[in-house]
Amino acid sequence: MAEKKTFEMEYSKVDTERMRLNVGPQHPSTHGVLRLEVELDGEIVTEVVPHMGYLHRCFEKHCEAMTYPQCIPYIDRLDYISSMNNEWPYVMGVEKLMGIEVPERVEYIRVIMAELNRIANHQIAVATFGLDAGAFTPFLYYFRDREEILAILEKASGGRLLYNYFWVGGLAADVHPTFKQECLDVIKHIRATNAEVTNLLIYNKIFIDRTANVGILPADVAINFGCSGPVLRGSGFPLDLRRAEPYSIYDRFDFNVVVGKGEVGTLGDCWDRNIVRMGEMEESCKIIEQAIAQMPDTGDVQEKLPKKIRIPKSEILSRAESPKGDLGFYIVGNGTDKPERLRCRATSFINLSVLPEISKGYMIADLILILGSIDIVLGEVDR
Amino acid sequence: METNIFIQLLGNNWIAYTAIAVLPLGFLLLYALVAILAELKVSAWMQDRLGPMRTGPWGILQPLAEVVKLLQKEDITPDLANKVLYNLAPYMMFTGAYAAVAVIPFSQQFVPSNINLGLFYIFAVSAIATIGVVMGGWASNNKYSLLGAMRSVAQIISYEIPAAMAILATAVLASSLNLNEINTVQDGGIFNWFIFGGPGPWFKVFVLPFTFGLCLIYMIASLAETNRTPFDIPEGESELVAGYHTEYGGMKFAMFFLGEYVNMFIVSAIMATIFFGGWQSPFGSSIMSGPVWGLFWFLAKVGTVVFFQIWLRWTLPRLRVDQLMDLGWKYLLPMSFICFFAIALWKMLI
Numbered sequence: 201m202a203e204k205k206t207f208e209m210e211y212s213k214v215d216t217e218r219m220r221l222n223v224g225p226q227h228p229s230t231h232g233v234l235r236l237e238v239e240l241d242g243e244i245v246t247e248v249v250p251h252m253g254y255l256h257r258c259f260e261k262h263c264e265a266m267t268y269p270q271c272i273p274y275i276d277r278l279d280y281i282s283s284m285n286n287e288w289p290y291v292m293g294v295e296k297l298m299g300i301e302v303p304e305r306v307e308y309i310r311v312i313m314a315e316l317n318r319i320a321n322h323q324i325a326v327a328t329f330g331l332d333a334g335a336f337t338p339f340l341y342y343f344r345d346r347e348e349i350l351a352i353l354e355k356a357s358g359g360r361l362l363y364n365y366f367w368v369g370g371l372a373a374d375v376h377p378t379f380k381q382e383c384l385d386v387i388k389h390i391r392a393t394n395a396e397v398t399n400l401l402i403y404n405k406i407f408i409d410r411t412a413n414v415g416i417l418p419a420d421v422a423i424n425f426g427c428s429g430p431v432l433r434g435s436g437f438p439l440d441l442r443r444a445e446p447y448s449i450y451d452r453f454d455f456n457v458v459v460g461k462g463e464v465g466t467l468g469d470c471w472d473r474n475i476v477r478m479g480e481m482e483e484s485c486k487i488i489e490q491a492i493a494q495m496p497d498t499g500d501v502q503e504k505l506p507k508k509i510r511i512p513k514s515e516i517l518s519r520a521e522s523p524k525g526d527l528g529f530y531i532v533g534n535g536t537d538k539p540e541r542l543r544c545r546a547t548s549f550i551n552l553s554v555l556p557e558i559s560k561g562y563m564i565a566d567l568i569l570i571l572g573s574i575d576i577v578l579g580e581v582d583r
Numbered sequence: 584m585e586t587n588i589f590i591q592l593l594g595n596n597w598i599a600y601t602a603i604a605v606l607p608l609g610f611l612l613l614y615a616l617v618a619i620l621a622e623l624k625v626s627a628w629m630q631d632r633l634g635p636m637r638t639g640p641w642g643i644l645q646p647l648a649e650v651v652k653l654l655q656k657e658d659i660t661p662d663l664a665n666k667v668l669y670n671l672a673p674y675m676m677f678t679g680a681y682a683a684v685a686v687i688p689f690s691q692q693f694v695p696s697n698i699n700l701g702l703f704y705i706f707a708v709s710a711i712a713t714i715g716v717v718m719g720g721w722a723s724n725n726k727y728s729l730l731g732a733m734r735s736v737a738q739i740i741s742y743e744i745p746a747a748m749a750i751l752a753t754a755v756l757a758s759s760l761n762l763n764e765i766n767t768v769q770d771g772g773i774f775n776w777f778i779f780g781g782p783g784p785w786f787k788v789f790v791l792p793f794t795f796g797l798c799l800i801y802m803i804a805s806l807a808e809t810n811r812t813p814f815d816i817p818e819g820e821s822e823l824v825a826g827y828h829t830e831y832g833g834m835k836f837a838m839f840f841l842g843e844y845v846n847m848f849i850v851s852a853i854m855a856t857i858f859f860g861g862w863q864s865p866f867g868s869s870i871m872s873g874p875v876w877g878l879f880w881f882l883a884k885v886g887t888v889v890f891f892q893i894w895l896r897w898t899l900p901r902l903r904v905d906q907l908m909d910l911g912w913k914y915l916l917p918m919s920f921i922c923f924f925a926i927a928l929w930k931m932l933i
Binding site: 219221227228243330333334335336337340341344400401404406407409410563564565566 | 812
């Protein structure tokens with residue numbers, strides 16, 4: 201396998217050999233059970249082959265044996281750190297096929313929950329990215345704040361990570377009476393920590409040296425590979441489904457689509473992808489504030505539904521902007537209460553496919569950073 | 584003047600020498616426990632958490648519990664490892680670190696071995712620790728360990744030179760390689776320490792920026808030599824799992840760990856001795872000075888430097904291996920040469 205190179209030197213012949221290194225599946229920095237087969241020339245990466253499937257759970261086939269509401273807990277377990285955002289495109293698709301309009305209050309709660317969950321996801325992404333670069337402290341600052349977000353989500357749904365909260369036609373339960381105030385409090389803490397981490401980590405000279413000009417992903421390559429979310433926007437392409445095809449009530453809010461600008465290095469490097477996540481946390485805070493101001497105080501949280509949820513012979517591709525990017529569910533109904541086919545367009549999987557392309561020629565320490573900047577969750581990659 | 588209190592008290596016999604040899608070892612083991620606890624607690628406070636709280640009051644027995652845990656572990660040697668080198672490496676690392684303690688002046692009355700080539704000796708023996716790292720990394724027969732060992736050699740060699748230059752410059756100022764002698768020269772309060780240009784008339788301010796710069800250079804280089812963040816790339820856990828000691832467990836891992844902490848102590852002690860006056864009182868030789876106060880000042884200064892190292896570790900990200908080489912060869916080395924040149928010139932002129 202290893203390619204041999206021979207250098208003619210003055211007195212002797214020196215044979216060099218490339219080394220095949222297995223990174224993972226048990227490795228501190230592969231963010232789960234991903235195995236990367238890496239070919240190294242010294243410390244320079246010459247080839248990366250990701251091997252997936254260690255967490256394959258037969259999700260799509262499994263759902264064909266399940267009724268529509270029963271699929272939701274399995275969808276939670278795809279991208280298990282932003283479950284609210286996973287449930288949303290699925291329930292939206294089912295509702296569209298059934299022709300249900302959900303109450304306005306439900307839409308607002310869904311927006312707030314999804315944005316809180318998006319912040320929690322980006323906090324983990326930035327924190328673990330810092331950890332990959334060797335900065336341990338911001339990691340714990342973010343996890344401290346994330347607990348507060350999870351406490352709100354737990355109060356509403358009963359689960360810390362896997363919520364099963366967005367139901368077809370509404371929500372599992374109404375929110376707590378102090379919900380609005382708690383959200384506003386947590387936003388204050390999120391902003392304070394973001395300012396602190398920006399100071400401590402993002403503009404740190406060592407951090408910039410490590411991440412700027414590393415793993416450059418040009419916008420055209422990103423589009424060719426089908427990347428979406430912060431990976432695509434980090435390359436300067438402003439595609440955000442919340443703005444491009446506003447679903448739910450996103451057309452009512454004023455927010456910016458954050459894109460990378462190549463501020464400290466080249467456009468589309470690891471630092472840009474990271475700063476997009478930092479910016480999106482702030483935008484999510486703005487959306488939550490507006491939603492809380494507009495949200496009706498009382499109202500129903502569950503539309504009246506037939507006892508069995510049946511979908512006629514029809515199909516839909518329902519998409520929403522998850523924190524990782526464009527998450528889609530292709531739902532095919534066959535007239536019964538179980539889907540004929542449920543296909544998931546898994547964002548992490550598609551974003552991961554660009555890794556071999558952009559990590560060649562960098563050092564092994566950079567490879568870990570590039571992987572961290574793509575922000576994958578293996579639950580979604582393997583399904 | 585005899586500088587060793589044990590020889591003064593017990594006479595020039597084997598009992599005194601045994602005491603001289605055993606005392607620093609006991610001290611270092613105790614120090615390692617305290618330093619591990621400090622690392623745990625300081626990092627916890629920086630990260631807004633409590634740290635270990637269950638073992639003893641405020642968790643102060645946590646390091647002991649960890650040692651006991653490591654003692655209970657099975658002593659594994661991988662099948663494909665080179666048995667002799669693999670088992671020897673951790674002790675090599677610790678020996679190298681411990682040997683350097685021999686010339687550290689703890690107090691004016693206690694220098695384990697007051698030899699005239701103290702500085703030279705320290706550089707000679709502290710390189711032994713590198714051999715331990717290479718042996719461990721190579722003998723483990725693991726790709727991660729090998730990469731870690733390679734990085735470690737490259738790093739320690741490139742940082743030994745600026746560190747040596749920084750120290751040699753002070754040897755020029757003190758006109759001695761004897762560490763106790765270097766300490767004695769810095770008599771007379773905080774402004775006579777070598778970080779502030781050493782003792783001299785008012786126009787020593789011209790040399791002050793250079794000695795201060797050398798202190799910083801030595802600080803940075805010593806971080807790299809002890810494999811501490813931001814230079815912990817030989818064991819950079821995010822890419823190399825644990826670097827050269829990936830395959831080690833139990834007491835052998837503990838020896839590596841102990842070696843690392845002892846190394847921290849050594850570089851801090853050299854820094855305190857050379858730049859911060861060692862056992863000299865910051866208020867001059869008449870206030871709060873004497874053998875016991877000397878020990879106190881020395882330990883206080885070492886503790887401060889160790890705390891600084893811990894502080895940096897939990898604040899900064901890690902450099903990449905090529906950036907580390909850049910910093911060493913392109914910045915620190917030329918700067919240390921300039922400082923050395925300026926100091927030598929100054930010494931010639933006065």
